[in-house]
Amino acid sequence: xxxxxxxxxxxxxxxxxxxxxxxxxxxxxxxxxxxxxxxxxxxxxxxxxxxxxxxxxxxxxxxxxxxxxxxxxxxxxxxxxxxxxxxxxxxxxxxxxxxxxxxxxxxxxxxxxxxxxxxxxxxxxxxxxxxxxxxxxxxxxxxxxxxxxxxxxxxxxxxxxxxxxxxxxxxxxxxxxxxxxxxxxxxxxxxxxxxxxxxxxxxxxxxxxxxxxxxxxxxxxxxxxxxxxxxxxxxxxxxxxxxxxxxxxxxxxxxxxxxxxxxxxxxxxxxxxxxxxxxxxxxxxxxxxxxxxxxxxxxxxxxxxxxxxxxxxxxxxxxxxxxxxxxxxxxxxxxxxxxxxxxxxxxxxxxxxxxxxxxxxxxxxxxxxxxxxxxxxxxxxxxxxxxxxxxxxxxxxxxxxxxxxxxxxxxxxxxxxxxxxxxxxxxxxxxxxxxxxxxxxxxxxxxxxxxxxxxxxxxxxxxxxxxxxxxxxxxxxxxxxxxxxxxxxxxxxxxxxxxxxxxxxxxxxxxxxxxxxxxxxxxxxxxxxxxxxxxxxxxxxxxxxxxxxxxxxxxxxxxxxxxxxxxxxxxxx
Numbered sequence: 001x002x003x004x005x006x007x008x009x010x011x012x013x014x015x016x017x018x019x020x021x022x023x024x025x026x027x028x029x030x031x032x033x034x035x036x037x038x039x040x041x042x043x044x045x046x047x048x049x050x051x052x053x054x055x056x057x058x059x060x061x062x063x064x065x066x067x068x069x070x071x072x073x074x075x076x077x078x079x080x081x082x083x084x085x086x087x088x089x090x091x092x093x094x095x096x097x098x099x100x101x102x103x104x105x106x107x108x109x110x111x112x113x114x115x116x117x118x119x120x121x122x123x124x125x126x127x128x129x130x131x132x133x134x135x136x137x138x139x140x141x142x143x144x145x146x147x148x149x150x151x152x153x154x155x156x157x158x159x160x161x162x163x164x165x166x167x168x169x170x171x172x173x174x175x176x177x178x179x180x181x182x183x184x185x186x187x188x189x190x191x192x193x194x195x196x197x198x199x200x201x202x203x204x205x206x207x208x209x210x211x212x213x214x215x216x217x218x219x220x221x222x223x224x225x226x227x228x229x230x231x232x233x234x235x236x237x238x239x240x241x242x243x244x245x246x247x248x249x250x251x252x253x254x255x256x257x258x259x260x261x262x263x264x265x266x267x268x269x270x271x272x273x274x275x276x277x278x279x280x281x282x283x284x285x286x287x288x289x290x291x292x293x294x295x296x297x298x299x300x301x302x303x304x305x306x307x308x309x310x311x312x313x314x315x316x317x318x319x320x321x322x323x324x325x326x327x328x329x330x331x332x333x334x335x336x337x338x339x340x341x342x343x344x345x346x347x348x349x350x351x352x353x354x355x356x357x358x359x360x361x362x363x364x365x366x367x368x369x370x371x372x373x374x375x376x377x378x379x380x381x382x383x384x385x386x387x388x389x390x391x392x393x394x395x396x397x398x399x400x401x402x403x404x405x406x407x408x409x410x411x412x413x414x415x416x417x418x419x420x421x422x423x424x425x426x427x428x429x430x431x432x433x434x435x436x437x438x439x440x441x442x443x444x445x446x447x448x449x450x451x452x453x454x455x456x457x458x459x460x461x462x463x464x465x466x467x468x469x470x471x472x473x474x475x476x477x478x479x480x481x482x483x484x485x486x487x488x489x490x491x492x493x494x495x496x497x498x499x500x501x502x503x504x505x506x507x508x509x510x511x512x513x514x515x516x517x518x519x520x521x522x523x524x525x526x527x528x529x530x531x532x533x534x535x536x537x538x539x540x541x542x543x544x545x546x547x548x549x550x551x552x553x554x555x556x557x558x559x560x561x562x563x564x565x566x567x568x569x570x571x572x573x
Contacts, residue, residue, distance in 0.1 A: 012071050014069040014070055014139045014140055015140070018067065019065070021056075028047055030046050030047040030063075032058060033060055034046070037060075046058055046060040053172045054068035063194060064173075064195070065194075066172060070139050080160055080161040081158065081160050082142065083144065092111075092115060092117050093117060100186075103183065103187075104187065104190060105186045106190060109190050114135045114137065115133065116135065117132050119131070120147050122147065122155065124155075125151065129153075131148055133146070134146040136160075136163055137167075138163060144162065145157040146165070163216050164178075164198060164216050164219075165182050165197060165198040165199075166185050166196065167219055169195045170195045170223075173223075174224045175195070175225035177193060177196040177197070177229055177255075178197055178198070178229065178243060179196060179229050180203055181199075181262065183264045184263035187262075187266070188229070188263050188275065191273070192276055193276060193280075199212060199239070203233075203236045204235055209357065209405075210243075213243075213430075214430045225251065227254075227279060228240050228244065228282075229254075229255035229256075229263060232256065232257060242432065244285055245471060249285040252284075254282055254283055255283075256278070258278075308534070310324065311325050311538075312325055313355065314347065314352060314355070315354060315355050316351065316544070318545070322529055322539045322543070323544075324537045325474060325512060327472045330465060330474070330511055331474070331477070331512040332497060332514070332530075333345055333478050333515075334478075334495055334513070334514070334530075335495065336484050340516050341439075342366070342367055345437055345476055345478060348476065349437065350380050352434070352474070353406050358434035359434060359435070360406065360407050361407075361408045361409075361427045361435070362407070362409050362436075363412075363420040363423075363439070365415050365443040366439060366440060367439060373409065374407070377403050377407055378399055381399050381402060382395075382552070385552070385553075410427075417444055417460060420436075421467045436473055439478035440478045441460070453501060479500045481499035482499060482500065482501045494515060494528070497513045507531060511532075511533045512533060524547055525546045525548065528542070545557070545558045546558055
């Protein structure tokens, strides 16, 4: 019986029966191989149909095919240019098909994936070339085009949305394969595995900006197994790590290609059958909470050779000389009210963004309204005070886009730690954040903050630690001291981590502790290291001193900038 749902597997059905098959029947012809069979066998019932899942399976050619076409339920917030559909009318000429054949790719596979070729201007050569066009579809919509010339130059359609190549192929399947290039999609398709997709722009070291994953995230809902089969080089392995971090280690499996760089090279060297075995034999990501020497042998070897890895730094010379950190940890920042804690944390995350391309999410109930916080970040990135004349200039648009893409503000009516961490996990998956700021902790409470304060604090910090480790994120927690004391001269004493509500639990549980303290007389801000868990990352008790620059809102090492006594600090404005 035909299913008349308008939505299947979380997607809207664009066309219920895209092959015009006998709707509702469980057995029927295969639209992939039947047209090529002998006339008497064209209508042979060689396939099984699953209309609920929208999948068909052929027992003759052993391929799967989609019964429905789908479209996304939501659209991206960005406006993109769409390629013109008439560009697809070009046929693939004999020479191009011959080249594909040298790469082990059949004419049938080229046709099945909608590949075409035509003349196209390539900026790398400065002239029009006869190029291969890998056409990126979502449902029946042409979303993007990847152009490739004979010299292995590439370009994407200018202004088009970045999505996975061949993304339609994974709808309805409970598993999929992710590779690094279109040719690897064709290779694995050639090996009989059709639910395979590729990232649009390869792998790049030192970036976790996977815009295409955010644009396609709904396609991975409900996947029981995601096989990652990327290149074996350093950039490919970095991409693999980031995909595992975003999609979840419990779902991801890892395929490797022995002595070959990628799937296409493996196809040429070992053939279709062995390539299929490589993919189906993908190993799960190593178990959490269970470690063997084999799991860490590479790290042990690296440590023996090179010692501790350097920590991440914010780019302030005097501060970097006394403090650094790793991801998967959390920092507690304390100080008396109006000492500049939040402002310095902003400086830190902007430094991490500039140095390592990290994205940050804020849960900052006190740093409101949000537009003023966004203005502070824009000002620091700009390193100047924007004026009305700057609005909508090229520089304004560039910096506004940068802040929009790299800093995210979690807004809730009532902040609870569990809700913030859930949203943080979502932002890891969709935006690739590497830093989460909770400011301040007492406004982001656990669901039940009653009972013994020490027990509550320990549970609170344990949840933060688990989150940081699981998602390889740096968490920065701003925590106010409970009381302020004055010395015999009437000056407010510097607090420490034991002055935070919960006392010793903060010192014991935190990986690192920082004090931000205002010196009223010198008109400087001191940042003091209260704790570093690993001595290679900093120096306990060490201090860095800063002046605050009004025009940029930045903290400047005081020996680099002389500010007059009349210059007001941010909390005095």
